[in-house]
Amino acid sequence: xxxxxxxxxxxxxxxxxxxxxxxxxxxxxxxxxxxxxxxxxxxxxxxxxxxxxxxxxxxxxxxxxxxxxxxxxxxxxxxxxxxxxxxxxxxxxxxxxxxxxxxxxxxxxxxxxxx
Amino acid sequence: xxxxxxxxxxxxxxxxxxxxxxxxxxxxxxxxxxxxxxxxxxxxxxxxxxxxxxxxxxxxxxxxxxxxxxxxxxxxxxxxxxxxxxxxxxxxxxxxxxxxxxxxxxxxxxxxxxx
Numbered sequence: 001x002x003x004x005x006x007x008x009x010x011x012x013x014x015x016x017x018x019x020x021x022x023x024x025x026x027x028x029x030x031x032x033x034x035x036x037x038x039x040x041x042x043x044x045x046x047x048x049x050x051x052x053x054x055x056x057x058x059x060x061x062x063x064x065x066x067x068x069x070x071x072x073x074x075x076x077x078x079x080x081x082x083x084x085x086x087x088x089x090x091x092x093x094x095x096x097x098x099x100x101x102x103x104x105x106x107x108x109x110x111x112x113x114x115x
Numbered sequence: 116x117x118x119x120x121x122x123x124x125x126x127x128x129x130x131x132x133x134x135x136x137x138x139x140x141x142x143x144x145x146x147x148x149x150x151x152x153x154x155x156x157x158x159x160x161x162x163x164x165x166x167x168x169x170x171x172x173x174x175x176x177x178x179x180x181x182x183x184x185x186x187x188x189x190x191x192x193x194x195x196x197x198x199x200x201x202x203x204x205x206x207x208x209x210x211x212x213x214x215x216x217x218x219x220x221x222x223x224x225x226x227x228x229x230x
Binding site: 033035037043044045046047050091095097102103104105106107108 | 173
């Protein structure tokens with residue numbers, strides 16, 4: 001089974017600064033999708049960004065970007081110009097490109113934004 | 116388009132009772148997945164339903180069961196509740212039409228407390 005590892009249980013960043021959250025995964029498949037989800041306190045989980053493994057270009061969504069290193073099986077999330085609203089638990093997730101496979105989630109990184 | 120909805124949002128039960136949770140996916144989404152989220156274990160996959168059939172199942176005891184109706188709405192049932200079943204139960208839906216559209220969208224969750 002695939003595994004997703006987030007080695008940073010907690011991170012903090014000063015408002016307006018940049019922070020990078022790490023994620024590594026283990027798979028023998030060649031085609032898959034990677035996701036970062038954000039779960040603010042007492043609020044529902046929302047999709048931040050998604051990356052298709054067959055794309056070499058790193059995905060970007062406004063202040064959020066990823067550094068996808070397929071050979072190293074690494075998928076980090078960079079948040080630029082951090083805002084107070086970015087404070088949340090961030091989950092990295094993996095899913096095979098083949099229909100029917102489940103999502104695998106990391107254990108999450110709790111991000112604190114310091115004013 | 117309305118998001119994923121879950122009912123009830125909060126529930127208190129006692130050991131030995133059973134509980135049924137409901138999830139209504141985004142209109143047009145055919146896949147519904149259920150997750151258990153606890154502080155210690157993170158997000159753990161329970162099962163996924165697609166077109167009224169269970170397509171994937173996580174490593175949970177048989178006390179946890181589910182079903183999906185023809186309108187894609189899904190229910191999850193837990194029988195003989197144990198204290199350890201206290202958790203946030205998340206439902207997520209996806210189109211599941213093509214591999215490229217496998218992003219999951221989460222509901223707000225049902226917080227279950229077992230006393």
